[in-house]
Amino acid sequence: MPELLDKRLVFVTGKGGVGKSTISIALGLAAASRGKRTIVCEVGGQETASRVFRRAEIGFHEVEVSDNLWAISIDPDQSLREYLLLQLKVRAMRDMLVRSRVFNYLAAATPGLKELVTIGKIWELAQPNRKVKKAAEYDLVIVDAPATGHGIGFLQTPRTFAGIARVGPVHAQAEALDRFITNHDTTGVAIVSLPEEMPVNESASLEASLTSEIGMAVDRVYMNALYPERFSTGDASELEDALERAEGSARSAVRAALSEHRRCRSQREQLQRLKAAVASPVKTLPFIFKPALDVPSLQRLAGALV
Amino acid sequence: MATVTDITDGRGICICAGSGGVGKTTTSAALAAGLAARGQKVAVLTIDPAKRLADSLGLEELGNTPKMVDPALFEPCGVEMRGELWAMMLDAKATFDELVRKHAPDAETRDRILENRIYRQLSNALAGSQEYMAMEKLFEIHQEGRYDFLVLDTPPSRNALDFLDAPKRLTQFIEGRGMQMFMKPTGVAAKVVGRGSSMAFSVLKRVTGLDLISDLSEFFQAFSGMVDGFRERAKRVSELLADPATTFVVVCGPQGEPIEEAVYFHRKLVEAQLPVGGVIVNKVHYETEADLTSGEVQADLSELLDEGLAERVARNFADYQALAERDARNVEHLQRELQPKAVIRIPYLDEDVHDLEALLKIDRYLFASEEQREELAASGAA
Numbered sequence: 146m147p148e149l150l151d152k153r154l155v156f157v158t159g160k161g162g163v164g165k166s167t168i169s170i171a172l173g174l175a176a177a178s179r180g181k182r183t184i185v186c187e188v189g190g191q192e193t194a195s196r197v198f199r200r201a202e203i204g205f206h207e208v209e210v211s212d213n214l215w216a217i218s219i220d221p222d223q224s225l226r227e228y229l230l231l232q233l234k235v236r237a238m239r240d241m242l243v244r245s246r247v248f249n250y251l252a253a254a255t256p257g258l259k260e261l262v263t264i265g266k267i268w269e270l271a272q273p274n275r276k277v278k279k280a281a282e283y284d285l286v287i288v289d290a291p292a293t294g295h296g297i298g299f300l301q302t303p304r305t306f307a308g309i310a311r312v313g314p315v316h317a318q319a320e321a322l323d324r325f326i327t328n329h330d331t332t333g334v335a336i337v338s339l340p341e342e343m344p345v346n347e348s349a350s351l352e353a354s355l356t357s358e359i360g361m362a363v364d365r366v367y368m369n370a371l372y373p374e375r376f377s378t379g380d381a382s383e384l385e386d387a388l389e390r391a392e393g394s395a396r397s398a399v400r401a402a403l404s405e406h407r408r409c410r411s412q413r414e415q416l417q418r419l420k421a422a423v424a425s426p427v428k429t430l431p432f433i434f435k436p437a438l439d440v441p442s443l444q445r446l447a448g449a450l451v
Numbered sequence: 452m453a454t455v456t457d458i459t460d461g462r463g464i465c466i467c468a469g470s471g472g473v474g475k476t477t478t479s480a481a482l483a484a485g486l487a488a489r490g491q492k493v494a495v496l497t498i499d500p501a502k503r504l505a506d507s508l509g510l511e512e513l514g515n516t517p518k519m520v521d522p523a524l525f526e527p528c529g530v531e532m533r534g535e536l537w538a539m540m541l542d543a544k545a546t547f548d549e550l551v552r553k554h555a556p557d558a559e560t561r562d563r564i565l566e567n568r569i570y571r572q573l574s575n576a577l578a579g580s581q582e583y584m585a586m587e588k589l590f591e592i593h594q595e596g597r598y599d600f601l602v603l604d605t606p607p608s609r610n611a612l613d614f615l616d617a618p619k620r621l622t623q624f625i626e627g628r629g630m631q632m633f634m635k636p637t638g639v640a641a642k643v644v645g646r647g648s649s650m651a652f653s654v655l656k657r658v659t660g661l662d663l664i665s666d667l668s669e670f671f672q673a674f675s676g677m678v679d680g681f682r683e684r685a686k687r688v689s690e691l692l693a694d695p696a697t698t699f700v701v702v703c704g705p706q707g708e709p710i711e712e713a714v715y716f717h718r719k720l721v722e723a724q725l726p727v728g729g730v731i732v733n734k735v736h737y738e739t740e741a742d743l744t745s746g747e748v749q750a751d752l753s754e755l756l757d758e759g760l761a762e763r764v765a766r767n768f769a770d771y772q773a774l775a776e777r778d779a780r781n782v783e784h785l786q787r788e789l790q791p792k793a794v795i796r797i798p799y800l801d802e803d804v805h806d807l808e809a810l811l812k813i814d815r816y817l818f819a820s821e822e823q824r825e826e827l828a829a830s831g832a833a
Contacts, residue, residue: 162472162704233654242654251655255667292471309569314657342805375763384764387755395751397739398768405767407801415803434770436777437707 149364150176150451152333154271154286154326156300156361159337160347161292164369166193167438167446168337168430169289175447177213181284184215184270188263188291188299192218197440207270207280211440215283217270221259224266225252231276232314260302261319268322271331297354300326300361329362336366338419340412349422356424363425367450368416370432376406453793455482455817458728459600462698464593464691465728466603468720469702470712474733477804478702478797479604480508480538481813487536488525488814491599494537494592498585498606505540509807513540517592528808537598539588546584554680560673569670581606583685590688619685698728703785705735705778705796714788729793731817732782736775737798737828745769798828 149155150172157169170193173185184207185194194216195203203216205223210216229239242248252258269276271286291299303322310316326332334355338348348366355361376384384403391399420427430449433442459465459482467479476497483495494517505513508520517537525532548565555561564570582605589603691697699720703713713730720727745765752761786794797816804813816824 160472161470162709233657238654248655251667341803375767376760380760380763383756383760387752391751391755393751394739394748395755398748398752398764399755401739401768401771402764404801405771411801411803434773436773 147330149333149335150179150181150285152285152331152364153283154267154288154332155364156288156290156326156332156334157337158290158334158351158355159292160339160344160351163337163339163344165292165337166191166289167443168335168367168369168450169287170194170197171443171446172335172450173214173216173287174211174443175450176285176287177211178447180213182213182215182282183285183287184217184283185287185289186267186270187216187218187289188267189289190218190220191289193289194218197438197443219263219266221263222252224262225258227277228262228265257302257305260299261306261322264299264303264322264326265318268325271325297351297358300355300359304359327360332361333364334361336363336423336425338366338368340368340371340415340419342415345415345419345422348419352423352425363423366419366423366425366427368419368427368429371412371416371429372405372409372432374409374413376402376409381406453729453795454820455485455731455793455795457793458698458700459486462696462728463599464589464601464603464694464697466589466605466692466697466699467702467731468605468699468716470709473702473704473709474797474804475702476604477810477813478700478731478733478817479602481810481817482700483538483600483602484520484525484536484807484810485814485818486600486602487534488530488532489818490533492535492537492597493600493602494539494598495602495604496539496541496585496589496592497604498541498543498581505538508536508538510538513538515539515542515545515588517598524807525811528811530811530814534599541581541585541588543581543584546588550584550587550681550684551677554677554684556676560676563673567670567673569667570673583688586688586692587684590684590691593691693725695726698726700728701730703730703732705732705781707777707781710781710785713785717789727792729795730785730789731795731797732778732785733797734799735782735796736771736778737796737825738775738779739772739829796824798824 155172157165157172159165166187169185169187173183176183187193187203192202194210195201198210198216200208200210203210203218205218205220207215207217226239226243229242230236233239233242267286267288270283273282275282303319303326306319307316307323310319336348336351336355338344352363352366355363381403384399384406388396388399388403416427416429428450430446433446435442465482467475467482469475479495479497483493487493496517497513509524510518510520517539520536520538522532522535551564552561555564585603585606589601592598593601701713701716701720703709710732713732717727717730745768748768749761749765752764755761756764782794782796795817797813800809800812802809804810816827819827
């Protein structure tokens with residue numbers, strides 16, 4: 146099985162708020178710096194990439210944000226239009242369809258269609274021979290995937306559709322998507338976790354669902370935002386003593402140090418729990434003491450990812 | 452200054468909203484536990500598929516109906532339970548099934564829907580169905596009138612606004628009549644549909660395959676008899692959300708992005724004319740009295756500790772203060788936006804919150820005044 150960044154498609158997933166967007170971009174930077182033409186896809190319209198790289202909204206366009214690194218925000222409605230154009234070839238026919246009531250009704254009402262066309266667009270980006278005219282090939286596509294719960298449903302969509310449409314073009318295409326995302330040579334998953342009880346539990350159940358229910362390859366679990374081990378147990382007891390005598394700012398500083406020590410210790414316990422609970426290799430990432438993440442801190446994070 | 456009772460007093464429902472990973476489930480549970488301890492009969496409804504709430508409340512599992520949390524569990528934490536705390540976890544599929552049973556005009560339609568392949572595969576994954584079913588369940592429990600207060604934890608979603616138009620989307624989805632016209636283009640319907648649509652229909656068949664279209668048609672037709680019932684229900688759910696006895700609380704974290712999301716979400720709720728009580732900011736690094744520069748702090752520390760340790764403590768403190776300053780700036784920004792509504796800060800506790808004891812620690816901050824919170828945080832009660 147190839148290494149994570151040697152695949153064509155990588156889904157970054159995990160519980161909400163664990164840093165999926167940050168890690169997706171950092172992974173993109175890491176791959177780009179290794180000479181891979183890489184694109185990071187956002188699927189929830191959150192536009193993290195445009196904020197990080199300080200540029201205008203990216204939207205449904207492939208925009209180069211850094212050397213060798215592109216970004217796109219995948220909009221389901223536009224993906225559907227693009228898909229129809231590729232299917233129908235004739236623009237007039239597509240326009241007629243898109244304007245018709247029956248189509249708009251179906252597009253809005255069909256459960257899971259948005260997810261299906263989103264995965265369809267991701268698949269299209271990852272093809273060596275792109276379907277979109279004059280589009281360039283990418284070596285690696287990284288997807289900032291929806292959070293746990295929604296994430297599983299999202300990745301299951303192709304199979305669900307393949308089951309519903311028993312024959313016909315939708316059936317064949319949904320099956321092709323499912324085959325692609327469950328092919329361990331082409332597609333990988335990185336789960337992002339945090340050193341806290343609930344994210345660790347969720348990472349373990351997420352890994353189990355992804356591998357056993359969907360059949361995807363989980364390549365790695367990132368334990369994000371680990372505090373540095375600044376104080377030893379010996380230091381801590383010295384600090385406890387000093388707390389009795391300290392006043393003013395010094396007291397606040399000692400308290401902050403003791404707090405960091407306690408959190409750090411509980412984080413290490415969670416790290417051990419995670420390692421015991423998941424089958425994939427766990428890689429740790431440092432907490433970044435920055436008010437807001439900028440490109441240099443992401444570059445630093447990129448170095449720790451591989 | 453605000454305590455959470457300013458938000459909940461005189462109300463009967465509190466809906467906790469916000470993006471994923473900001474501690475919504477924990478906050479909902481802490482709020483419900485606090486109100487229950489103070490004498491009310493409270494039910495908390497969570498949607499989270501990860502069974503987080505069950506974990507925090509020492510319940511083996513949570514089902515689709517509320518279960519009472521053992522009051523004896525509160526004693527070891529030094530809390531007297533004067534009311535009752537009930538908890539449930541939403542099962543969207545089961546709720547959807549119940550709804551179908553309730554609204555189906557006859558047994559045949561009911562079975563046709565419940566056994567429909569598309570319904571069975573998608574009733575759980577259906578876009579917006581989780582959100583809608585959460586509110587449906589809230590409505591149902593509210594109708595029963597067995598509780599003094601209900602706390603709803605909304606589904607984790609990137610777009611925290613999804614649930615607001617869930618009733619509308621669901622009604623749109625089951626408005627099967629329009630669909631039926633397209634599926635049976637004969638007789639009067641054919642005239643209404645016209646040639647444009649039948650052309651669109653034939654193009655569509657080419658793209659999707661006839662099989663899928665006819666299955667969908669069957670699905671929508673089965674639903675069409677229930678449109679009125681669903682529409683009426685959705686209307687009443689929307690009315691409940693806008694009721695003066697309901698209050699929305701936005702939950703967020705102190706970092707820039709969650710704060711921006713909270714501001715945006717608050718505006719949207721106000722625009723939608725929904726009653727917003729305030730914002731709860733979790734995991735805040737409280738500012739400590741730092742009248743000295745980092746060099747001076749280190750000098751003070753070196754009187755207490757050896758040089759190496761003093762230096763590390765000073766560096767750690769500088770890092771902490773940078774985060775505390777960021778949090779203070781962000782919370783201030785939030786306060787300006789929300790005036791005069793409540794902004795409640797819950798400090799970043801030393802330990803992870805995942806059991807009842809920690810939940811009740813959060814509670815002490817939730818139900819304290821701003822002054823008491825400052826004191827609690829300064830005394831290291833975390």
